[in-house]
Amino acid sequence: MNAPTLKERDEKETARLEAFSDGVFAIAVTLLVLELKLPEGTGGLGRRLLEQWPSYAAYVTSFATIGIMWLNHHRLFTLVRRVDHWLPVLNGMLLLGVSVVPFPTNLVAAYLGHPGERVAVSVYGGTFVYIAIAFNALWRYASSRHRHPPLLRLPHDAPEVIAVHQQYLFGPTIYLAATLLTFWHARIALAVMMGLAVFFLFPPRRKKAEG
Amino acid sequence: MNAPTLKERDEKETARLEAFSDGVFAIAVTLLVLELKLPEGTGGLGRRLLEQWPSYAAYVTSFATIGIMWLNHHRLFTLVRRVDHWLPVLNGMLLLGVSVVPFPTNLVAAYLGHPGERVAVSVYGGTFVYIAIAFNALWRYASSRHRHPPLLRLPHDAPEVIAVHQQYLFGPTIYLAATLLTFWHARIALAVMMGLAVFFLFPPRRKKAEG
Amino acid sequence: MNAPTLKERDEKETARLEAFSDGVFAIAVTLLVLELKLPEGTGGLGRRLLEQWPSYAAYVTSFATIGIMWLNHHRLFTLVRRVDHWLPVLNGMLLLGVSVVPFPTNLVAAYLGHPGERVAVSVYGGTFVYIAIAFNALWRYASSRHRHPPLLRLPHDAPEVIAVHQQYLFGPTIYLAATLLTFWHARIALAVMMGLAVFFLFPPRRKKAEG
Amino acid sequence: MNAPTLKERDEKETARLEAFSDGVFAIAVTLLVLELKLPEGTGGLGRRLLEQWPSYAAYVTSFATIGIMWLNHHRLFTLVRRVDHWLPVLNGMLLLGVSVVPFPTNLVAAYLGHPGERVAVSVYGGTFVYIAIAFNALWRYASSRHRHPPLLRLPHDAPEVIAVHQQYLFGPTIYLAATLLTFWHARIALAVMMGLAVFFLFPPRRKKAEG
Numbered sequence: 001m002n003a004p005t006l007k008e009r010d011e012k013e014t015a016r017l018e019a020f021s022d023g024v025f026a027i028a029v030t031l032l033v034l035e036l037k038l039p040e041g042t043g044g045l046g047r048r049l050l051e052q053w054p055s056y057a058a059y060v061t062s063f064a065t066i067g068i069m070w071l072n073h074h075r076l077f078t079l080v081r082r083v084d085h086w087l088p089v090l091n092g093m094l095l096l097g098v099s100v101v102p103f104p105t106n107l108v109a110a111y112l113g114h115p116g117e118r119v120a121v122s123v124y125g126g127t128f129v130y131i132a133i134a135f136n137a138l139w140r141y142a143s144s145r146h147r148h149p150p151l152l153r154l155p156h157d158a159p160e161v162i163a164v165h166q167q168y169l170f171g172p173t174i175y176l177a178a179t180l181l182t183f184w185h186a187r188i189a190l191a192v193m194m195g196l197a198v199f200f201l202f203p204p205r206r207k208k209a210e211g
Numbered sequence: 212m213n214a215p216t217l218k219e220r221d222e223k224e225t226a227r228l229e230a231f232s233d234g235v236f237a238i239a240v241t242l243l244v245l246e247l248k249l250p251e252g253t254g255g256l257g258r259r260l261l262e263q264w265p266s267y268a269a270y271v272t273s274f275a276t277i278g279i280m281w282l283n284h285h286r287l288f289t290l291v292r293r294v295d296h297w298l299p300v301l302n303g304m305l306l307l308g309v310s311v312v313p314f315p316t317n318l319v320a321a322y323l324g325h326p327g328e329r330v331a332v333s334v335y336g337g338t339f340v341y342i343a344i345a346f347n348a349l350w351r352y353a354s355s356r357h358r359h360p361p362l363l364r365l366p367h368d369a370p371e372v373i374a375v376h377q378q379y380l381f382g383p384t385i386y387l388a389a390t391l392l393t394f395w396h397a398r399i400a401l402a403v404m405m406g407l408a409v410f411f412l413f414p415p416r417r418k419k420a421e422g
Numbered sequence: 423m424n425a426p427t428l429k430e431r432d433e434k435e436t437a438r439l440e441a442f443s444d445g446v447f448a449i450a451v452t453l454l455v456l457e458l459k460l461p462e463g464t465g466g467l468g469r470r471l472l473e474q475w476p477s478y479a480a481y482v483t484s485f486a487t488i489g490i491m492w493l494n495h496h497r498l499f500t501l502v503r504r505v506d507h508w509l510p511v512l513n514g515m516l517l518l519g520v521s522v523v524p525f526p527t528n529l530v531a532a533y534l535g536h537p538g539e540r541v542a543v544s545v546y547g548g549t550f551v552y553i554a555i556a557f558n559a560l561w562r563y564a565s566s567r568h569r570h571p572p573l574l575r576l577p578h579d580a581p582e583v584i585a586v587h588q589q590y591l592f593g594p595t596i597y598l599a600a601t602l603l604t605f606w607h608a609r610i611a612l613a614v615m616m617g618l619a620v621f622f623l624f625p626p627r628r629k630k631a632e633g
Numbered sequence: 634m635n636a637p638t639l640k641e642r643d644e645k646e647t648a649r650l651e652a653f654s655d656g657v658f659a660i661a662v663t664l665l666v667l668e669l670k671l672p673e674g675t676g677g678l679g680r681r682l683l684e685q686w687p688s689y690a691a692y693v694t695s696f697a698t699i700g701i702m703w704l705n706h707h708r709l710f711t712l713v714r715r716v717d718h719w720l721p722v723l724n725g726m727l728l729l730g731v732s733v734v735p736f737p738t739n740l741v742a743a744y745l746g747h748p749g750e751r752v753a754v755s756v757y758g759g760t761f762v763y764i765a766i767a768f769n770a771l772w773r774y775a776s777s778r779h780r781h782p783p784l785l786r787l788p789h790d791a792p793e794v795i796a797v798h799q800q801y802l803f804g805p806t807i808y809l810a811a812t813l814l815t816f817w818h819a820r821i822a823l824a825v826m827m828g829l830a831v832f833f834l835f836p837p838r839r840k841k842a843e844g
Contacts, residue, residue: 009711016655016707022227023659026234029310030242031663036314038321045327049334060307067303074227078220089834092700096693099662103669110671116678123682201300233438237445240521241453247525249532256538260545271518278514285438289431412511444649448656451732452664458736460743467740467749471756482729489725496649500642623722 054112125179132171265323336390343382476534547601554593758812765804
């Protein structure tokens with residue numbers, strides 16, 4: 001009598017996993033500000049603040065990238081109907097990547113323009129490669145035809161599901177390419193990563209078909 | 212059968228965007244405390260704590276300003292019925308400004324009364340100009356007559372919507388004026404920004420008409 | 423048709439204010455850990471960790487005190503039916519006190535057993551006096567007979583409301599007394615504040631009458 | 634008329650306690666990143682980053698352990714129907730342990746491979762012993778036959794409840810064993826703690842019976 005129905009319990013479980021994930025995204029994105037340090041050295045404050053531009057570039061890129069990941073996570077979970085044992089584990093592996101972002105951001109801010117900038121930018125890019133792979137693992141698991149009952153609201157071969165497959169596969173590839181670019185030119189690689197953040201702000205084509 | 216209705220989905224989407232934003236506001240406002248440092252130097256602790264008054268002034272101003280922004284964000288979203296692709300992006304640009312506030316707060320705390328205080332206070336004011344502009348962009352987009360179906364619960368020419376237009380336009384102007392004041396006198400400019408936080412605590416006139 | 427009913431809107435408003443407050447409480451309580459620093463100096467790590475006992479005492483006291491405040495805030499809001507313009511402002515003044523707690527905690531951890539411990543402990547106690555006063559202001563405003571329609575679910579002269587009046591008045595007095603104790607003996611004053619945290623864990627008498 | 638029913642109030646209370654706890658878990662897990670410091674010293678950045686491996690080992694172990702605790706907390710609360718006075722207090726004692734985890738993580742990161750590593754790893758393990766005991770206290774209290782009306786959705790002697798009893802008793806024992814291992818070999822003890830985090834990712838046997 002007091003026990004919620006199965007559907008209610010599924011929705012509560014999914015909602016709590018979403019809320020926890022949202023918390024981690026929101027904290028990770030807000031902790032980035034701690035990486036912005038007061039300028040050291042001597043000279044006018046204005047000039048010293050401007051010399052810290054790598055900090056700002058890294059801050060904005062990380063902020064935008066985590067923001068986009070949040071949007072993608074959100075869209076993914078609008079398709080999720082219920083949560084089983086392993087989905088939170090895979091989600092946790094994704095959140096591990098998201099919550100670590102302030103560290104490589106800090107590295108880039110400290111080393112851009114100094115010896116070690118290649119290592120710094122490639123660790124930064126590598127973090128995004130990891131996150132993109134974790135997104136694929138989460139999605140592939142959730143949309144697998146082998147889950148009974150299914151975790152998604154849609155069948156595993158629905159056009160919308162297939163479209164997400166293709167969109168997600170793109171992620172690791174493109175971030176790996178940007179990371180490899182680092183060995184040629186660290187700043188251009190970073191600029192490409194910033195560009196990707198902007199690029200991913202635009203809605204995927206499939207949205208048109210939906211409308 | 213399991214799929215939620217369109218209205219339910221719209222409400223869930225809006226609620227999740229609000230909850231994420233709330234998280235960022237709450238974290239940004241609470242992280243401000245990390246800017247309050249243990250006093251250095253020698254002498255009685257009481258005196259050294261009092262000498263840190265710029266830290267406290269900056270802390271309270273930032274706390275109040277972020278708090279008011281949260282209230283405004285909250286009021287704005289009570290008018291929002293649904294979320295499209297770009298609303299979260301514009302909201303993210305607003306949150307970028309909100310979550311960066313601890314950095315300029317830190318600058319003001321460190322440089323008030325030292326060379327560079329003008330730069331520090333104008334960066335601080337500039338952050339609020341940015342946030343006020345981002346609020347206008349978010350609101351103008353949400354209330355535009357060109358959104359079909361509309362994102363707001365009210366028609367784009369409802370008196371309440373027009374009133375918010377006018378109230379919001381005021382924000383960038385007034386914060387820009389306060390920022391420009393910095394070049395004349397940094398501490399007075401900061402005092403004006405504190406005054407604005409207090410001023411905005413009072414409800415807009417239109418509330419009367421509502422009641 | 424799409425507009426929520428007045429009651430739904432009131433509940434949503436109240437829920438969002440509660441959720442935002444919960445976020446600030448949860449963050450403030452968790453940020454306290456940043457005040458626990460790695461031990462400096464030389465000698466065995468175990469001994470140096472033990473020498474940091476004032477940090478742990480301050481940590482546990484602050485954690486318990488914020489936790490109890492959260493519980494009280496929670497209980498207060500179970501009586502709140504709707505939110506007007508000023509309730510969030512008064513709530514914000516309370517949250518200002520809650521979110522600043524890590525700073526005086528840090529002070530106590532750094533100065534207990536050193537010159538300045540009286541100042542440190544009295545700033546710490548003073549923070550709790552401020553919070554207790556802010557709680558009273560919030561409650562008095564919410565339960566005032568002059569709010570139309572009322573903000574509480576219960577009439578302003580219900581026995582439960584009167585009981586909270588009396589319980590809350592106790593807070594500023596007792597914390598002020600503990601703060602004044604500092605001028606006699608700082609460590610005993612701190613021990614009293616720890617004792618208060620434990621004392622307030624016990625349910626108020628009025629609960630019996632309810633059951 | 635406006636007052637929620639008892640069942641609604643119970644659910645709201647439980648939901649708010651869960652949400653607050655989720656916040657603390659999410660913040661504690663995300664604050665861990667602040668323990669990852671920029672490498673000091675000289676030499677190639679890559680090599681210096683690799684030399685920081687104890688930081689990464691401690692980070693991943695703490696992240697996974699807090700993540701698993703969150704999952705367990707979540708499962709425990711799916712069985713909780715209502716909250717009384719003491720349940721939040723016991724929950725707070727659990728959250729105290731969870732939110733302190735960044736400190737011993739920091740200790741391990743700083744002392745692994747240096748004098749004091751035994752103390753550091755045993756403080757780390759001791760934190761998990763404390764948390765495991767707090768979990769038992771919370772669960773034993775919630776499932777006690779002496780609560781009227783009961784706090785759980787299931788009777789105190791339901792097979793599922795008994796199974797959780799047994800599973801939970803295992804926690805303090807195993808973490809205590811891992812902590813004692815420290816006095817023999819600190820790194821192996823740490824490796825065992827990492828292994829436990831992975832081990833606990835797998836669902837308990839009783840799940841089979843449920844399916």
